[in-house]
Each structure stands twice: as structure tokens, then as C-alpha cells.
Amino acid sequence: MRTAPASLAEARRLTKEDIYERLRREIVEGELRPGQRLGEEWVAGRLGASRTPVREALHKLEADGLVVLRPHRGALVRPFDLDELIGIFDLRVRIEGYAARRAATRLLPEQIDELASIQQRQVKLLNTPVTDKHEEPGSDAIRSLVELNQRFHRLIHIGSGNRHVEVMLSRLAYLPLVYQAIYAHGRQGRWVSLYHHEQLVHSFRTEDPELAEATMRTHIYHGRQAALARFAEGDHQEGPGSD
Amino acid sequence: MRTAPASLAEARRLTKEDIYERLRREIVEGELRPGQRLGEEWVAGRLGASRTPVREALHKLEADGLVVLRPHRGALVRPFDLDELIGIFDLRVRIEGYAARRAATRLLPEQIDELASIQQRQVKLLNTPVTDKHEEPGSDAIRSLVELNQRFHRLIHIGSGNRHVEVMLSRLAYLPLVYQAIYAHGRQGRWVSLYHHEQLVHSFRTEDPELAEATMRTHIYHGRQAALARFAEGDHQEGPGSD
DNA sequence: CATGGGGCAATTGTATGCAACCCACAGCGA
DNA sequence: TCGCTGTGGGTTGCATACAATTGCCCCATG
Numbered sequence: 001m002r003t004a005p006a007s008l009a010e011a012r013r014l015t016k017e018d019i020y021e022r023l024r025r026e027i028v029e030g031e032l033r034p035g036q037r038l039g040e041e042w043v044a045g046r047l048g049a050s051r052t053p054v055r056e057a058l059h060k061l062e063a064d065g066l067v068v069l070r071p072h073r074g075a076l077v078r079p080f081d082l083d084e085l086i087g088i089f090d091l092r093v094r095i096e097g098y099a100a101r102r103a104a105t106r107l108l109p110e111q112i113d114e115l116a117s118i119q120q121r122q123v124k125l126l127n128t129p130v131t132d133k134h135e136e137p138g139s140d141a142i143r144s145l146v147e148l149n150q151r152f153h154r155l156i157h158i159g160s161g162n163r164h165v166e167v168m169l170s171r172l173a174y175l176p177l178v179y180q181a182i183y184a185h186g187r188q189g190r191w192v193s194l195y196h197h198e199q200l201v202h203s204f205r206t207e208d209p210e211l212a213e214a215t216m217r218t219h220i221y222h223g224r225q226a227a228l229a230r231f232a233e234g235d236h237q238e239g240p241g242s243d
Numbered sequence: 244m245r246t247a248p249a250s251l252a253e254a255r256r257l258t259k260e261d262i263y264e265r266l267r268r269e270i271v272e273g274e275l276r277p278g279q280r281l282g283e284e285w286v287a288g289r290l291g292a293s294r295t296p297v298r299e300a301l302h303k304l305e306a307d308g309l310v311v312l313r314p315h316r317g318a319l320v321r322p323f324d325l326d327e328l329i330g331i332f333d334l335r336v337r338i339e340g341y342a343a344r345r346a347a348t349r350l351l352p353e354q355i356d357e358l359a360s361i362q363q364r365q366v367k368l369l370n371t372p373v374t375d376k377h378e379e380p381g382s383d384a385i386r387s388l389v390e391l392n393q394r395f396h397r398l399i400h401i402g403s404g405n406r407h408v409e410v411m412l413s414r415l416a417y418l419p420l421v422y423q424a425i426y427a428h429g430r431q432g433r434w435v436s437l438y439h440h441e442q443l444v445h446s447f448r449t450e451d452p453e454l455a456e457a458t459m460r461t462h463i464y465h466g467r468q469a470a471l472a473r474f475a476e477g478d479h480q481e482g483p484g485s486d
Numbered sequence: 487c488a489t490g491g492g493g494c495a496a497t498t499g500t501a502t503g504c505a506a507c508c509c510a511c512a513g514c515g516a
Numbered sequence: 517t518c519g520c521t522g523t524g525g526g527t528t529g530c531a532t533a534c535a536a537t538t539g540c541c542c543c544a545t546g
Contacts, residue, residue: 015499039527050501055528059299063306065410072507072528087405094337162330167308168411258529282497293531298498315498315538 016053019043020060027066027077028179034079038067065171085177085231089224092172093217095165096153100200100216103159104209111159112204118152119197126190145190146182150174152197156216181227189226196222259296262286263303270309270320271422277322281310308414328420328474332467335415336460338408339396343443343459346402347452354402355447361395362440369433388433389425393417395440399459424470432469439465 023043026032044054058075061067068078107115125145153173157166172178185193196219203211266286269275287297301318304310311321350358368388396416400409415421428436439462446455 052500059302074527087407090341090405091407094341098333098337162333164330164334295530317497
């Protein structure tokens with residue numbers, strides 16, 4: 001078999017998933033900025049694949065709302081504005097609130113333990129001695145924090161038992177500014193955020209849907225503040241030159 | 244130019260949009276039933292196109308949640324169950340409620356007039372002398388009613404000024420059972436439904452977001468009853484044979 | 487008879503060539 | 517000068533050939 005060359009080199013050709021994941025990451029993390037053009041030929045050349053899988057990856061990214069496809073004129077990373085950002089959080093508040101409410105009476109004890117464990121790991125991360133590096137977007141500490149945060153929320157989405165919740169939120173929560181907002185929180189903001197997580201775990205343990213929903217709504221609004229602040233910084237503007 | 248051969252024959256080859264629209268209609272209206280297999284080759288042969296556009300259409304349908312793609316094993320029309328149907332309405336109530344609330348303070352007078360006009364046309368349709376044909380799913384009267392109903396709702400989605408509302412609802416509202424539920428309403432049910440539309444128009448005219456949201460929620464729950472009844476009839480079951 | 491491996495048919499995944507399309511811009515005529 | 521037209525560069529859209537993957541059937545073997 002060829003699935004496990006175990007290590008280096010591996011000149012295996014890229015599948016559409018590889019390309020999709022890579023482009024998605026680059027867009028969400030901000031390496032590819034809004035307005036950046038993504039011609040099929042250009043992307044294919046850059047990654048060393050043919051147009052076909054690139055094309056499919058771009059179409060999927062369009063379905064995710066991350067790129068705009070202009071027939072015969074090339075794709076580009078979709079820009080978005082303040083109004084849209086607010087609109088996104090309006091919907092997240094409602095959908096994640098609903099997810100938390102449902103999860104409160106559906107999560108299994110093991111799943112709640114898992115949530116608690118994630119929460120504790122985040123606390124530990126925030127308690128490690130502060131170096132300036134902690135504030136840099138690309139640093140490992142931030143990356144882990146973001147990663148754990150996503151795992152926490154995704155577990156709740158799954159725990160809601162409504163498959164459409166996951167689909168909707170994958171379109172609303174994994175976007176450039178929303179992602180970057182995590183490190184727009186100041187130190188205090190991150191502690192508040194973790195307190196919300198703690199409260200959520202508590203509401204699940206006591207199977208209290210009202211508390212779960214209210215807490216989640218507060219939590220999302222809290223995240224909104226960070227995203228709006230981040231937006232105000234102007235870090236969202238068009239990419240290099242464009243045209 | 245060749246864009247307007249004006250009439251018949253027109254052996255222009257099918258684009259992926261043609262194929263997408265056609266498959267989508269067939270699935271939503273129930274001609275292609277859940278579980279039905281949709282091999283790329285098979286679809287291409289049936290419609291007289293090559294695999295490439297068919298493939299892209301199928302991928303888009305998967306993003307819409309209408310088909311399931313199984314790598315190397317072919318696509319099929321996605322089946323869904325009672326739990327999912329309930330979950331869909333849970334989300335619709337919240338999202339359409341939000342849309343109506345926002346629309347109440349954003350719709351322009353012309354847009355409200357348009358809504359009123361649609362509502363009146365629906366009343367007229369329901370008032371035409373009853374023949375049995377009116378109850379048949381495929382009849383022109385039912386088709387018009389469904390069409391007008393979709394226009395009415397879509398106008399509100401757009402009027403909400405939140406582009407994500409449209410995207411979310413296109414995944415939640417244009418599904419087989421949801422669509423078919425329209426004619427699962429009895430005669431009285433249709434009148435109640437139109438009364439809700441009338442109330443919505445009123446709430447928009449008076450710019451009353453609370454009334455708009457409450458009315459929309461009631462309206463969607465009303466639709467849910469019809470969908471659940473339709474589901475209970477068992478009209479959702481697997482297609483011919485499958486396997 | 488149960489079980490595991492080889493190979494085969496069905497099907498999608500990828501590469502590539504050519505056709506169709508969109509737009510910008512130059513050139514022409516009023 | 518202004519508007520119209522057509523032509524060419526750039527880019528996607530479609531068709532087709534070939535490669536890769538999956539699942540299954542069948543047979544050898546314990």
C-alpha cells in the first residue's frame with residue numbers, strides 16, 4: 001500500500017481535499033487576504049497540481065462563503081464589511097444559543113467531562129508565564145488556544161443532536177475575522193471567555209437549558225466585541241495591491 | 244449572437260446550472276426519491292451531457308444537503324428522518340423569526356406593496372371554484388400557490404438585509420418534505436396560512452418588529468404541523484427498490 | 487464450513503486540450 | 517469629441533482519456 005510512506009519527501013500528488021484544506025487555512029488565518037485573486041491556473045501552479053482538483057476546491061470554498069466565483073473572470077477571496085460581521089453574530093447568537101439549550105439535556109457524562117477537560121487545559125495555557133510571544137497571532141500558544149476553543153464549541157454543536165447546526169455554524173464561525181478575533185481579546189477578555197466556558201459546563205452538569213442558552217448568548221456577544229474591535233483596527237482591508 | 248434562438252429545438256448543450264436546476268427540482272418535488280442512486284455516468288447519459296458538468300452539479304447539491312456523495316461509490320438522494328425534520332423547523336423558526344423582525348424596520352414601501360400583492364393573488368387563487376384538481380400536487384393551481392409562497396418568504400429574507408439569512412434558509416426551506424408540505428395543508432390550513440401572511444404585511448406597515456417575529460414564528464410552526472403530517476403519511480420512504 | 491486474500495468490475499478522481507465567454511481597448515465613423 | 521464595433525488576451529467551461537480507489541465475488545485453505 002502507498003497510504004503510509006511514514007515520513008518525508010512524499011511526492012504524492014495533491015487531492016482536492018489537500019488543496020481545499022490548505023486554501024481554507026490560508027484564508028481563515030489571513031495569509032490570503034480579502035480581494036486576493038485566485039485564478040485556477042495560478043493556484044494550480046503554486047501548489048503543483050492540475051486545474052481540476054483546484055477547481056473543485058474553489059467551488060467548495062464558494063459554497064462555504066469564503067471565495068467569490070466570477071464566471072470567466074477568476075475567483076477571489078471574499079471581502080466583507082462591518083454590517084455583514086454584525087449579521088453573522090446576530091445569527092450565531094441564535095443558533096449557538098439553541099445548540100447549547102439542546103445540548104444541556106442531551107450531552108452524555110463523558111462528553112461533559114471532555115468539555116471540562118478542554119476548559120482546564122485552556123486555563124493552564126493562560127496561566128503559563130507570559131512572554132510577548134503569547135500575543136502574536138502565529139504563536140503556538142495562541143494556536144492551541146484557538147484550537148481548543150473550536151473543539152469546545154464543536155462538541156456542543158454535535159451534542160445538540162441537530163446536524164444542521166454544525167453546517168450552519170461552519171459557515172458562520174470559521175471566517176477570517178471571527179477566527180482572528182480570538183487574539184483580539186485582551187488578557188482579561190480571555191479570562192472572561194473561559195469563565196463562560198466554565199459556566200456552560202456547569203449548566204450541562206445540572207441539565208439546565210435556560211442557563212446554557214443565556215450563557216452561550218452572552219459568550220457569543222462577548223466574542224462579537226472582540227471581532228468588532230479587530231475590524232475597527234482595519235486589519236480586514238484588501239490584500240496587497242489587488243487591482 | 245447565439246443567445247436568442249427565440250424558440251424551439253435549440254440543441255445547445257447543457258451547462259452545469261441547467262443540470263443543477265433540473266436535478267434540484269426533481270429532488271425537491273419528489274420525482275427523484277430519497278435513496279435513489281445518481282451515478283455521474285448515469286445522470287450524464289440521461290440528460291445528454293458529459294460527466295464534468297454533472298459532477299459539478301452533484302457537488303453543489305451535496306453542499307445544499309440534497310444528495311450524499313460517497314467517494315468512488317456514487318451519489319444518492321439524501322434520505323432524512325423525523326428527527327431531522329423537527330430539527331430543521333427548530334432552526335427555521337429562529338432564523339425566519341429574526342428575518343421578519345429585521346425586515347419590519349427595513350422594508351421599503353414598494354417592497355411591502357409587493358408582499359401585499361402576492362398575498363392578494365394567493366387569496367384569489369384560493370377563491371377560485373374548487374375542482375378536485377386543486378388538490379393534486381402537480382396541478383397548476385398548487386404550483387402557483389407554492390411559487391407565490393416562496394416569493395413571499397424570499398422577499399422577507401432579502402428585506403432582512405442579512406445575506407446569510409438567505410443562504411441558511413436555502414438549505415432549510417427548499418427540501419423535499421418541506422416543499423411538499425404546502426399541499427399537505429387542508430383547505431382550512433391554507434386560509435390560516437394566508438391570514439398569517441396578511442398579519443405579517445400589517446406588522447411591516449406599522450413597523451412592528453415584535454409582532455412580525457411572533458407572527459412568523461407561529462406561521463412556521465403551522466407549516467411544521469403540515470410537514471409532520473406529510474411525513475407520517477410515509478411519503479418520504481426510500482425510492483424504488485434502491486438496495 | 488468459516489475465513490482470508492487476489493483479482494475484477496464499477497465508479498469516481500485527475501490531467502489536459504479545445505471551445506466559449508467576458509472585458510478592455512483600439513480604431514473608425516458621425 | 518463621443519459612441520460604436522470588433523478583435524485579442526486572459527480565464528473559465530466542457531469533453532474525454534486515463535489513473536486510482538472501493539467493494540465484492542470467488543476460490544484456496546485451514
